[in-house]
Amino acid sequence: MPEELDADGDAGQDRQAGHGTFVSGVVLQHVPGVVIRARRVLSSLGFTDDYTVAAGLRSLRRSADDQRRWPG
Helix, strand or coil: CCCCCCCCCCCCCCCCCCHHHHHHHHHHHHCCCCCCCCCCCCCCCCCCCHHHHHHHHHHHHHHHHHHHHCCC
8 A cells, every 4th residue: 555645635745654664764774684564553644543553563473473484
């Protein structure tokens, strides 16, 4: 799913749009070769709820478990 840069339709980029991409870039600069498994848990306006964050963490955990079971 592509990132939505202007969810509120005000013709300007939302405050949190691109946040995950930016943070991933910073991590990659400092830890080359790291594997980043991103899950969207914030809207481009920075809104979320506990359920969405927990679902994102569960998804990452399942992904990591699957990678250990079936590497490659």
